[in-house]
Amino acid sequence: MLDIQRLEKSFGAKHAVRGVSFRLEKGTVLGFLGPNGAGKSTTMRMIAGVLEPDSGDALIDGKSILSNRREAQRALGYLPEGAPLYEDMTPPEFLVFMASARGMNGIARKNGVERAIADARISTVCDQRIGSLSKGYRRRVGLAGAILHDPPVLLLDEPTDGLDPNQKRAVRALIARMAPHKAILISTHTLTEVPAMCTRAIVVDRGMVIADDTPEALARQSEDGTLEGAFTRLTDQAEAESA
């Protein structure tokens, strides 16, 4: 479903992503973990076709993001970091725009928008402008935009960031409902929700993959048996090695 091949990206002297590779199958929810500035968002932006990699490639549902960008992007739903949205639109207007931009028309567009509104549970705010919505609702509108066309691959950059516990649970439930039919990549630094949400976790630091396992197996590697302990140990180790 998603095949990441040695992605590399530098910004000037900063080598942000250094040869990140992994594969993701249908039915997997992959937690993409790492400290701030580890290259998580940069990697996701390259997979989404927003940023051109210096080298490497990403195949989405078999289509290359470099040589067949539009086809690859059609198979992808992407929630960028911070869920940027057009504040002057209402959620349905925004979703209709996203659907039209994806070439959906008529009945398909109407159904897609209605389904996304129901799945993301935003029907109560449909007549408000996005600019006046709370952070939680905005995140859900962004999520609705990502799942609108029912893509086989989902890329969610911190989908639960800034949500209250109830909203987090709702987003987790939505992801769990979609999980069997899709390959889902979620970046997060809220480690406590990883075991509940993800079936696999990758830890990146300084642009490299430093661990790839199930959340449980990762947690077992630490002394105290928590994912947080493992995360600290792994990223500290990477820091010590590079120093």
Place this chain on the structure above:
Amino acid sequence: MMMWLREQFGGFTATYRRELGAYFATPMAYVFLAVFLLALGVFTWEASRFFDTGSADLAPFFVWHPWLYMIFLPALAMRLWADERSAGTDELLLSLPLGMPGLVLGKLLAAWTVAGVGLALTAPMWVTVNVLGSPDNAAIMLTYLVSFLMAGAYLSIGAAISALTGSQVTAFVISVVIAFVFTAAGWPLVLSGVKSVFGTGGAELVASFSFLTQFEGAQRGVLELRAVVFFLGFTAFWATLNGLWATRQRLG
């Protein structure tokens, strides 16, 4: 070929509708239209003394178009790309399977439509001269059309610079300066200076790139193919730059 076109211009309608909606969802378009019409009125009546010219035509009205476009249209175009970047929505846009030409044209034409509405709202002027006398309406129609084309040329500068800088204020200032250069190049004051340095040929070359010179024939009611080609070509040139500058975003 058809497939290729559809790929490149896919998303044009969605972009156009969204941008046009954005102008009217905020006070932006209304403020622009009100101030633009007010300024055009003030210049036509106060500076050109519309009623005192003694002839039933719109010359004292059209003469201000290039100068007002130079200031107002960059203000209309400055948000087109810079706003996306400051809100982070460019990331959303670039992740959609859209063609850059469709995006660029969708945005440009939305702004162009607002400018067209502004121009259409000056129709009472046209009605007024018809009440007061019998002007050459075909000539006036033609001047309106060329003025509309010229508006597109000014907007294309603003849109491209907006994609280049990513800041609305910077985009506005730079666009006005560029628009001023292309307007004032046909100003007698500038041309006499150019003539004294580069000779008559140099002055003619500079003048041929000026909006004032290109708009001159249309103001007299003469349809010049040269001017139509100039404005459309100019717009296409800046729209291309716009596309290149917006694509640059992907490189990081």
